[in-house]
Amino acid sequence: MDFINQQIYTDGSYFVLQIPKYCPQCGAVNNPITNVLNRQNVKTSDKNELIVTASHYCNACDKAHLTVQLEVSDGSYVIKVVYPETQPSSLPEEISTLSPRFVKIYGDSEAAEQRGATELAGTGYRSALEILIKDYALKYIETDKEQVAKLSLSSAIEKYFSGDSFNAAEVVRILGNDYTHWVQQYDFNLSQLKAYLDIFVGHIKMQVMLKDPIVSRRKS
Numbered sequence: 244m245d246f247i248n249q250q251i252y253t254d255g256s257y258f259v260l261q262i263p264k265y266c267p268q269c270g271a272v273n274n275p276i277t278n279v280l281n282r283q284n285v286k287t288s289d290k291n292e293l294i295v296t297a298s299h300y301c302n303a304c305d306k307a308h309l310t311v312q313l314e315v316s317d318g319s320y321v322i323k324v325v326y327p328e329t330q331p332s333s334l335p336e337e338i339s340t341l342s343p344r345f346v347k348i349y350g351d352s353e354a355a356e357q358r359g360a361t362e363l364a365g366t367g368y369r370s371a372l373e374i375l376i377k378d379y380a381l382k383y384i385e386t387d388k389e390q391v392a393k394l395s396l397s398s399a400i401e402k403y404f405s406g407d408s409f410n411a412a413e414v415v416r417i418l419g420n421d422y423t424h425w426v427q428q429y430d431f432n433l434s435q436l437k438a439y440l441d442i443f444v445g446h447i448k449m450q451v452m453l454k455d456p457i458v459s460r461r462k463s
């Protein structure tokens with residue numbers, strides 16, 4: 244997790260605290276309202292250290308995250324603990340508007356990944372791909388929801404995509420499936436699967452931008 248400094252003034256003194264660069268709850272660039280909850284000398288080892296606990300309220304998601312910080316020099320602190328400890332990637336707005344459920348499953352999978360649960364994360368990313376493809380198809384390609392619902396992921400990829408986007412989706416599908424098999428067939432790591440999923444997400448973002456342009460020529 245990356246951190247940035249935030250200076251706050253409270254109880255008659257300035258604090259230079261660290262905050263996560265992105266909100267751990269929603270992934271937005273972090274500029275929270277910080278409150279120092281407690282400041283106390285604690286005997287952490289042979290020495291006493293000044294410990295601050297703080298809450299950081301994020302306007303973007305209306306939730307706070309918490310930190311425990313240690314004073315390293317006069318009024319300057321470094322983070323020792325962050326809650327929640329995971330950090331979701333920021334996904335493009337076009338994607339969160341098109342498919343909120345994709346964003347949720349992607350975030351859950353990433354949380355699993357960051358806790359070391361790679362098997363769960365792998366199957367999660369595959370499920371996320373299926374949701375994104377079906378939401379996209381229903382909005383831009385298919386009118387009949389039943390048609391979309393009954394397709395397997397494999398058939399949906401084949402029906403709606405070709406070329407590079409087909410290839411990217413197939414990598415995620417095949418490697419994602421591999422996590423569900425008792426005997427795994429492929430030697431790969433999760434970051435490779437995720438890289439292809441990110442390529443596919445970029446493709447969908449581009450499609451959404453082109454199909455719903457922000458301005459277009461007026462029809463006369």
Ligand SMILES: [Zn+2]
Pocket residue numbers: 266267268269270271301302303304305306
């Ligand atoms: Zn937030």
